[in-house]
Every structure is written in structure tokens, then in C-alpha cells.
Amino acid sequence: MKNNVYIRSTFRDIKQSFGRFIAVVLIIFMGVLLFVGIKSVGPDLEKLGNQYFQKQQLSNVQIRGTAGLTTKDKELIEQIDGAHAELGYNFAYSDEENDRNLQVYSFDKEQKQNQLTLEKGSMPTADDEAVIDSQMQDDYEIGQTITIADDQLENQEVKITGYVESPLYINKTERGAAEVGDIDGFIYLSASNFTADAYSMMNLTFSNLPYDFFSDAYAAQLNAKLEDIDSIFDKRKEYRKQELTDDALSEIADEQEELDENHRKLADGQEELDEAKDELQEKKDQFSEQKEQVIAAYGAAAADEQLAESQEQLAEAEVGIKGQQGTLDENQQKLAEGQEDIDKARQEAEDMEEPNYLTDVRKNYPGFNEYTSLSDRIDTIGNVFPVFFFLIAILITFTTITRMVEENRKEIGTLKALGYRNREISSKYILYAFFTVLLGATLGVIVGTKFLPPIVFLLLKQMFIFQNYPISFWFTPIMIAMIAAVIATLGSAVYVLAKDLREKPTSLLMPKAPKAGQRIFLERITPLWARLGFIKKVTARNLFRYKARMILTVLGIAGCTGLIVAGFGLKDSIEAPAYKQFEELNHYQAMVTLNEEGIDNSEQVEAAFKATAEVDRYLPIYSEQVKFKEKGATEQNATLSVTEQPDAFLDFVTFHAETDDSQTHLTNGGAMISDRLAKLYDASVGGSLKMQSAEGDEYEIKIAGITENYLGHNVYMTKDYFNEVTDIDEDLNTYLVKTADMDKPAENDLSQTLEDTDEVMNITFNSDQIETQASSSANLMPIILIFIILSGTLAFVVLYNLTNINISERERELATIKVLGFFNKEVTMYIVRENVIFTILGILFGFGVGKVLTWFIVTMASSDGIVFPLIVPPIGYLMAALMTIVFSAIVMIITHFKLKNIDMIGALKANE
CATH class of the missing domain: 1.10.287 (Helix Hairpins)
Known part of the structure; x- marks a missing residue:
């Protein structure tokens, strides 16, 4: 019987204060939704990747030898525990007829690794047949015959029989680069069509590696396997040399x-x-x-x-x-x-x-770093943004539940006087808190899991080859959100009840004495205080009279404003690396890579530069892709740039020194490296790093300077220092080109002119890289938009809830001034003035909170190959302020109508 009474009483309280109940439910709902939703995206992406890699049997490692590979190499590698190796052929080819650069792979029906997915057509059944990249359907048709003029092939004319997707290329647009330039796509030919004496690649999988490719355990165990591979090939080099000799x-x-x-x-x-x-x-x-x-x-x-x-x-x-x-x-x-x-x-x-033997792990496959870093970035944002959001929700929820219990002091005192036990009295409020957390958290978990990740995946489908994205309920974030919601509601109710239930019934039946007034700091400034009107003096005194409420309101508004600012800041910060790199640091607009004959045979290229009005200057350099690998650290790829004219080079690249002892120009005493590379290998000016060339030769370079860098890794040297380190006098093979502003057709015209010289291998425009980075950054835009929308909604709910608490706490005071003859507008302004001040203080404080929050997130979200600068645009501050002001105005309007309907007699007799 008692239980029914408690339940009916609870529902009666919900009905009487439905706005407060809904506000608490909404706050819990949004906090759980954002926390669980964002924290589910990263694990969902990782689960999808792991399932796909397992299904397609993606190789863990790819091995290439500068002198090819043999069955003996395969036998030696398979001595490693759990290793399974498959040999194959691969080379890069420039299809001049169709103006496309292709990666050519061998295909064997017996191969188990790197299973292809047929999108259209059929798989090859003869030596003169091939399947091609599904992203190249506009360039090649099924049934079309193309010529691959390479001596490694017996049949150089092959017919395309179908379009496929390869697990080696999970990004639809990223195909990597090779000696022929940026790769446009891939093509698979029958292995029996290849005639080379040695194999060119080895795919390697380990059956005893952890299933989770994204885990630290996988990385640690893979590094151990790589050490075993290096050990085998270190010994194998001498024997292989003898075989070749x-x-x-x-x-x-x-x-x-x-x-x-x-x-x-x-x-x-x-x-x-x-x-x-x-x-x-x-x-x-x-x-x-x-x-x-x-x-x-x-x-x-x-x-x-x-x-x-x-x-x-x-x-x-x-x-x-x-x-x-x-x-x-x-x-x-x-x-x-x-x-x-x-x-x-x-x-x-x-x-x-x-x-030399060169190894590549999955993370270095084209597009893989973008996918793994996207998962890491989303997870990092999920560790910061939703947590901060949830903390605000907990703060407001705790305050609301506390106020609800405080309002019912007389009821609690009456029940205690009638002989009810503390447990029985508490059950009503615990039920109320339980209903709010059950409804808000349950809806938050469902909506956050089922609706938030799909919004993100909808855009990712345009970039990655995955089509069926898994939606899973992840135990850890759900439990963290549930526990936090329970603490915020049930915890606050138990805390307040434990305090109130210790009091005597007589104390509870008596109203709490109002907070005593006191002189404030402004009163001591007599000229200013004397000029203030009565209402303004009352407002000033009330602000400092209720310090806890003031602090809570300012913090709530500041938190919401800060979240909105951070949302806009993240948007610009994520888009900024490409612009920072290619406008502030790199002052050239294109890189033109020459064929093997290099600068010595580039008369036509220079003539084309001189004949193009948009080309202002050009500088010859030597460029190649190098690697850095240290024990205990992830292997990193970098672009090496070597110049004979270090002074002129400064007109093309600006060095921003990251340390006081760093050089800001190139010298013959060492190399300039990018800051992220230095951080990853804990390198400093005066120290050294081991650099591996594209051919696998290792050199030790001295660090003369560390410079700011945002995309990838860069290493800069003078030609004299490069020759000293490598003992090789390489010919210059690349032009850095500065141009006037060029649209896409103008870039295409210049590119075609250079290609017609037959002296150019590859042309890369910075505008293409900016577009690629913008496309990559767009993957996070749905999450940022969700942050901004939910932050604005939270700001509204927080303001509404805190204003309701303020009114309920001071209902007798407000009724008194109405009885004294104050008009409705004057009564409203009595509260609104305080809210306006709280809003302004909260907005100003929120600007700082937003900037700090943005800095923390971009710092955590930066990966090995990309650094996000801290950029909070003025529009971010403006929109955050406007959104908060608009929500405050809406709350004030609602407050006005609520104050008009105050029952003055009931409020004044409430304590009797």
C-alpha cells in the first residue's frame, strides 16, 4: 500500500513540475547521447576495419627487395612463428595512351592473401586478361584492350574483364606514389603472364598476431616480428649478394x-x-x-x-x-x-x-594512415568534448535534484513527525531520480548508439570502400555514462536526503532562514553607489547574496558557450593544416619531378616555364622519399629536399624554428627536420637520426634545426651536406615552381605542356593537396555540427533550468514585491537583470574555456603525419555569444509569463 502511495506521489510531483522533470531528463539524455554516441564511433570504425581485414585476409607486412625476392627468401621468412608468405610481382607503369599511372600486380587464383572483391564483370581466366581498379570505370571499359609495354610481361596487350576493389586500397581516392609519379589506380594480371626471374614482392601474414589491428598489443607484437624479419634479412643480404654475383x-x-x-x-x-x-x-x-x-x-x-x-x-x-x-x-x-x-x-x-630488403606494414598502405588516424581523432575528441559536456549536465542535474529535495523539507518533516522511517521517506525521491535517469539515460544510449554513428558513416561511405558499417552497443562507454547519470541524480538525491534527514522534524517543519544581507564591495565606492537606483542596488546585493547560484549559473553558461566556441574552433583547426603548410611555410605552388636523366636533360622543361606567363620562378632540387626507423618507435616516411642554393631556397620554404638553438636556414653542418618527426624520435638540435633511402641504404644525419610543419614529415639539406653524408653525388631531379594564382584549367594546361616534353615524370600542385586535405577534414564535420547543435540545446536547457530554480527559490520574495505594487515587467526585470549579468559573465568566461578546450582537443587529435594548429575564428566567438544571448532571451520571455502567474497569496502563506 505504501509503495503505491510513494509511486502516486512521485508521479504527482512529476506532473506538478513537469518542466523541471523534462529539463533533467533532457540534460541526462543529451549528456549520455553525446558521450555514448561519439565514444561508439571509434570502436565501430575499428570493428569494421578488423572484420574487413580478416575477411579479405589482408597482409600484415609487404616486403620488397632491391634485387628481387626468391623462394629461398620465402622459406627463411616462414621460419618465423605463425608466418605465411606469398610471392608475387608488382611494378609501376605509366599508361601514356590513357594518361594514367598504374600499379601493376600479379594475380593468382591460389593466393589467399589480399583477396579482391569483384564489383562488376568477371575475374581473369587467361594470361591476356586483367581486372582494374573500380574507381577507374570512367577511364577504362570492360572489354577494352590496353597495352602495358614492359619486358616483364609475356602478353603486353591485355583485355579488361572486370572492376575490383583491393584491401590494399581502402581509401577511394588515395593510391600512393611511385617512381612514375602519383598513382591513379591499380590493375591485376595473371601471375603466369610475368616472365621475370625474381619476384618483386612478398605478402606476409602472421596467424598469431592479435585480431585487433588498432590495439597497442598488435603494434607491439608486430614490431617484434619486424625485428625477426630484419634479423633474417641482415644475414640473408650477404648470401643473396653471393647468389647474384x-x-x-x-x-x-x-x-x-x-x-x-x-x-x-x-x-x-x-x-x-x-x-x-x-x-x-x-x-x-x-x-x-x-x-x-x-x-x-x-x-x-x-x-x-x-x-x-x-x-x-x-x-x-x-x-x-x-x-x-x-x-x-x-x-x-x-x-x-x-x-x-x-x-x-x-x-x-x-x-x-x-x-636491401624493404618492409611496409599495413599502416603505410595507401589510405590506411588516414583511416586509423580518423578513428584515433574521433576517439580523442570523444575523450574530451563529450566528457566536458557531460560534466556540465551532471552539475545542472545535481543542482536540480538538490533543489527539488530542498523544496520538500516541510513534507519530509511532516512524514518524520508521523513516524515514517528515513528509508521510506527517501524512496519517493529516489524513485523520482530513478525515473529521470532511466528515461534520460536509456534514450541517450539508444539514440547515441543508433543514430549518431550512422550520421558520421554516411559521409565516410563517400571516401572509403566499406559499405556496411556496424552499429554496436559498447559496454564501457554505456556503463560510464550510466554510472555518471546515476551519480548525478540518485547520488545528489541521497546526498541531500542524508543531510536533511539528520535534522529534527521541528527544524524541517520550520522554513529555512533567508540568507542574510551584507555590505558588498560596490557600497564602499560611495560616488558610484550613491548614483545607483534602488532596483540596481537590490540587483547588485542579490548577485553577491547568492554566490553559489551566481557561480553555478556563470559556470553553466560558460561551459555551454565554451562548447560552442570549441565546435567552431575545431572546424577551422581541422581545415587549417593544408593552408598553414602550403601558404605560410611552402611558398611554391607546384613540384615537377623529372625522369631519370634529371636536370641535365631538362631544356624543354625550362623553356616551358619561361613560355608560361603564370610561372614566376623555379628552383632545381634533389628530392626523394626516405624513412626513419628507431627501435620502440613507429616507422615514419618523410620527404627529403636537397638544394644547391640554400639562400634562394628560403624564397620557396620558410623555416620557423621550434627551439632557441635551432637554425632558421640551411647550413653544411646538418639537416633541418620537421618538429613532429623530432618529437616522435625524441630528437633535439645537435643530436642525430638514422635515415633510410628509397633503396634501403641507411645514413646517420646530424640535426642542425627543427622547423614548424603541419603535413607529413620533411627533411631539408644542402647538397654539400647530402654528399658528405651519403658519399653519393645525386643529380638534381625536381623543380619547385612559384606561380601566380592559377585556376584548374590553367594548371591542367601547364601540366600537359610539361608532360609533352617527355622530360617529366610527375607534377604535383599544392592545390590538389589542399583539396585532398579538405576532403579528409570533411569527415569530421558531422561530429562538429552535432557538437554545436547539442551545445546550443544544452545552453538553452541549462538557462531554463537555472532560471526555474532561481524563481522557485525566491518565489516568496517575488510575490512580496508584486504585493508592494511592482508591475509584471518590473518583476520580470528584477530577475532578468541578474540573468543578463550572469549571461555576459558566462559568455566572456566561456570564450576562454572554449579556446582552452579547442587547444586540448587539437593537441590530442594531432597524429604522426598531421598537426592541427589552434585556430578559433572570430565568427566562432560571435556565434557562440549570439546563440547564448538568443537562448537567454527565449528563457527570459518564458520567465516573464511564468512570473505573471505567480500565486502571491499561496507564496506568502507557503511557510505557514
Whole structure:
């Protein structure tokens, strides 16, 4: 019976103060929604990735050898516990006919790793068939025959039979780069169509690695496997060199034997020719004797007539012998040149350097870093933004529940006087708190899990090849949100009840004495205080009279304003790295990479620059992709730029020193590296790092400076220092080009002009990279928009709730001034003045909170390859202030109508 009474009483209280109940439910709902929703996106992305990688049997590691790979390499690698290796072929090819750069891969029906997904058409069944990247459907048609002119292929003309997706390329737009330039897509040919003696790649999976690719355990165990691989190949290099040397010397021996045989044949031919020469000389001598005899007998005229035929035969024989001698001499020259080539090849074989083995892990596959960093960034934002949001919700909820219990002091005192036990009295309020948390948290979990992640995934479908995104309920964030909501509601109710229930019934039945007035600081400033009107003095005193309410209101408004500011700040900060990199640091607009002949054969390229009005300046440099790898740290790729003109280089790249002892220009005493690279390897000016070239050779570089950088990693050197470090004098192979503003058609025209020279391998415009980064940043925009909308909604609910609490606490006071003759507008302004002051203080304080919150999130969200600068645009402050003011105005209007309907008699008699 009692339970029914408590339940009915609880529902009666909900009905009587429905606005407060809904406000508490909404605050809990939004806090749980945002926390659970955002904290679910990262795990959902990771779950999706893990499921897809497992289904397609994506290789954990790819291995390439500068001298190719053999079955012996495979046997050695498979000695590692859990390793399974598959050999294959791969090379980059520039399809000039279709103006596309392709990665060519071998396809074998028996292969288990890196399973392809057929999107349209059929898989190859013959050596002259191929399947191509599904993102290139506009460039290649099914049934079309294309030519891949490479000696590694037996059939260079292949017919496209279908479009596929490869797990090696999960990003629809990112295909990586190769020696031919930026890759546009991939194509798979039958493995039996390849004729190379050595394989070019090895795909490797480990059956005993953790399932979760995104976990720290996976990274740690993979690093251990990589150390085993390095150990095997460190020993293998010497044997592989010997194999290559032996093979080369064996081929040279065969060529030498053939050359020696040709020498013998040539010697035999020379001997036969010498004999023919001797015979001819004898015939000449005989002919001379005969001619003398005929002249003596018949005269010279008769001799010429009788011996003309013999004379002609001797002349023809002499011409023939000279021709044969010329041929023998020419062959002798060729044999001499052949001998020189053989001697050179033998010397090269004997001087051959040890080959290198290069490893790539999943994170370095095209598009993978973007996916993993996106998951990390969302999870990082989920660790900060929703938590801060939830803390505000807890604060307001705690205050609301506390006020509700305080309002019912007389009821609690009455029940205690009637003999009800504390547990029985508490049950009503605990039920009330339980209903709010049950309704708000349950709805928050459902909506946050089922509706928030799909909004994010809807946009991600445009960027990644995944189509079916999983939606899962994740235990940890749900439990954290539930516990926080319970503490905010049930905890606050229990806390206040425990305090009130310790009092005697007589104390509870008596109204709490109003807070005593006191002199405030403004009263001591007599000239100012004397000029204030009565109402303004009352407002000033009330502000400081209720300090707790003032602090709570200002904090609530500041928190909401700060969240809105942070939302706008995150939007601009996430979009900023590309603009910072390519406008403030890099002052060139394009990079033009030349073919193997480099700058020495670039007359047409420079002529094209001079003939293009938009091209202002250009600077030749040497550029290549390098790697940095230290034990205990993730491998990092970087772009190396080497210049012969360090002073002129400063017009193309600006160095912002990150430390006081850092150089701001290039010197011959060391390299300039980007700040993120230095941080990852704990490097400092004066220290050193090990750099690995594209061919796998390792060099130790000294750090002369650390510079600001936002995208990727960069290393800068002078040509003299580069030559000193590597002992190699590389030819310059790239132009940095400064241009006037160019639209896309103008860029395409310049690109086509340069490509027509046949001296250019690749052209990269900064505008393309800015667009790519903008597209990448757009993935986070739905989350930012949700933050802004929910933050604004929270601001409204907080203001409404705190104003309601303020009115309920001071209902008797407000009724009194109405009885004294104050008009409704004057009574409203009595409260509104305080709210206006609280709102202004909250907005100003919120600006600082928003900036700090933005800084914290962008710092945490920055990854190995991208640094987000702190940028809070003026529009962010303006919109946060306007949104807060608008919500405050709406609350004030609602407050006005609520104050008009105050029951003055009931309020004044409430304590009786």
C-alpha cells in the first residue's frame, strides 16, 4: 500500500513540475547521447576495419627487395612463428595512351592473401586478361584492350574483364606514389603472364598476431616480428649478394666462352685470309712475269689485250680480300668492345653491393594512415568534448535534484513527525531520480548508439570502400555514462536526503532562514553607489547574496558557450593544416619531378616555364622519399629536399624554428627536420637520426634545426651536406615552381605542356593537396555540427533550468514585491537583470574555456603525419555569444509569463 502511495506521489510531483522533470531528463539524455554516441564511433570504425581485414585476409607486412625476392627468401621468412608468405610481382607503369599511372600486380587464383572483391564483370581466366581498379570505370571499359609495354610481361596487350576493389586500397581516392609519379589506380594480371626471374614482392601474414589491428598489443607484437624479419634479412643480404654475383659471373662466363669462341673463329678466318693473300701475291708475281714475256714477244699493246681478263680477275680478287679484311677488322673491334663490356660486367659483379630488403606494414598502405588516424581523432575528441559536456549536465542535474529535495523539507518533516522511517521517506525521491535517469539515460544510449554513428558513416561511405558499417552497443562507454547519470541524480538525491534527514522534524517543519544581507564591495565606492537606483542596488546585493547560484549559473553558461566556441574552433583547426603548410611555410605552388636523366636533360622543361606567363620562378632540387626507423618507435616516411642554393631556397620554404638553438636556414653542418618527426624520435638540435633511402641504404644525419610543419614529415639539406653524408653525388631531379594564382584549367594546361616534353615524370600542385586535405577534414564535420547543435540545446536547457530554480527559490520574495505594487515587467526585470549579468559573465568566461578546450582537443587529435594548429575564428566567438544571448532571451520571455502567474497569496502563506 505504501509503495503505491510513494509511486502516486512521485508521479504527482512529476506532473506538478513537469518542466523541471523534462529539463533533467533532457540534460541526462543529451549528456549520455553525446558521450555514448561519439565514444561508439571509434570502436565501430575499428570493428569494421578488423572484420574487413580478416575477411579479405589482408597482409600484415609487404616486403620488397632491391634485387628481387626468391623462394629461398620465402622459406627463411616462414621460419618465423605463425608466418605465411606469398610471392608475387608488382611494378609501376605509366599508361601514356590513357594518361594514367598504374600499379601493376600479379594475380593468382591460389593466393589467399589480399583477396579482391569483384564489383562488376568477371575475374581473369587467361594470361591476356586483367581486372582494374573500380574507381577507374570512367577511364577504362570492360572489354577494352590496353597495352602495358614492359619486358616483364609475356602478353603486353591485355583485355579488361572486370572492376575490383583491393584491401590494399581502402581509401577511394588515395593510391600512393611511385617512381612514375602519383598513382591513379591499380590493375591485376595473371601471375603466369610475368616472365621475370625474381619476384618483386612478398605478402606476409602472421596467424598469431592479435585480431585487433588498432590495439597497442598488435603494434607491439608486430614490431617484434619486424625485428625477426630484419634479423633474417641482415644475414640473408650477404648470401643473396653471393647468389647474384655467382649468377652474374656464370652468365659472364658463358658470354666469355662465346666471345672466346668468336675470337677463335675470327683467328681462323684471319689465317685463311692471310693464306688467300699469299696465293693472290703469288698469282700477281706470276702475272707480272707472264706480262713481261708477252711484252717482249708481242709488245705492250698485245700484252694488255691478251692479259686483260687475267688482270681483271686479279683486281676482283684483291677487292674481295680487302672486303674480307675489313669485315674481320670490324668483327675484331666488336669483339674488343664485347670484351670490354664483359670485363666491366665482371668488375660490377665483383663490386656488387649487398641488396636491401624493404618492409611496409599495413599502416603505410595507401589510405590506411588516414583511416586509423580518423578513428584515433574521433576517439580523442570523444575523450574530451563529450566528457566536458557531460560534466556540465551532471552539475545542472545535481543542482536540480538538490533543489527539488530542498523544496520538500516541510513534507519530509511532516512524514518524520508521523513516524515514517528515513528509508521510506527517501524512496519517493529516489524513485523520482530513478525515473529521470532511466528515461534520460536509456534514450541517450539508444539514440547515441543508433543514430549518431550512422550520421558520421554516411559521409565516410563517400571516401572509403566499406559499405556496411556496424552499429554496436559498447559496454564501457554505456556503463560510464550510466554510472555518471546515476551519480548525478540518485547520488545528489541521497546526498541531500542524508543531510536533511539528520535534522529534527521541528527544524524541517520550520522554513529555512533567508540568507542574510551584507555590505558588498560596490557600497564602499560611495560616488558610484550613491548614483545607483534602488532596483540596481537590490540587483547588485542579490548577485553577491547568492554566490553559489551566481557561480553555478556563470559556470553553466560558460561551459555551454565554451562548447560552442570549441565546435567552431575545431572546424577551422581541422581545415587549417593544408593552408598553414602550403601558404605560410611552402611558398611554391607546384613540384615537377623529372625522369631519370634529371636536370641535365631538362631544356624543354625550362623553356616551358619561361613560355608560361603564370610561372614566376623555379628552383632545381634533389628530392626523394626516405624513412626513419628507431627501435620502440613507429616507422615514419618523410620527404627529403636537397638544394644547391640554400639562400634562394628560403624564397620557396620558410623555416620557423621550434627551439632557441635551432637554425632558421640551411647550413653544411646538418639537416633541418620537421618538429613532429623530432618529437616522435625524441630528437633535439645537435643530436642525430638514422635515415633510410628509397633503396634501403641507411645514413646517420646530424640535426642542425627543427622547423614548424603541419603535413607529413620533411627533411631539408644542402647538397654539400647530402654528399658528405651519403658519399653519393645525386643529380638534381625536381623543380619547385612559384606561380601566380592559377585556376584548374590553367594548371591542367601547364601540366600537359610539361608532360609533352617527355622530360617529366610527375607534377604535383599544392592545390590538389589542399583539396585532398579538405576532403579528409570533411569527415569530421558531422561530429562538429552535432557538437554545436547539442551545445546550443544544452545552453538553452541549462538557462531554463537555472532560471526555474532561481524563481522557485525566491518565489516568496517575488510575490512580496508584486504585493508592494511592482508591475509584471518590473518583476520580470528584477530577475532578468541578474540573468543578463550572469549571461555576459558566462559568455566572456566561456570564450576562454572554449579556446582552452579547442587547444586540448587539437593537441590530442594531432597524429604522426598531421598537426592541427589552434585556430578559433572570430565568427566562432560571435556565434557562440549570439546563440547564448538568443537562448537567454527565449528563457527570459518564458520567465516573464511564468512570473505573471505567480500565486502571491499561496507564496506568502507557503511557510505557514
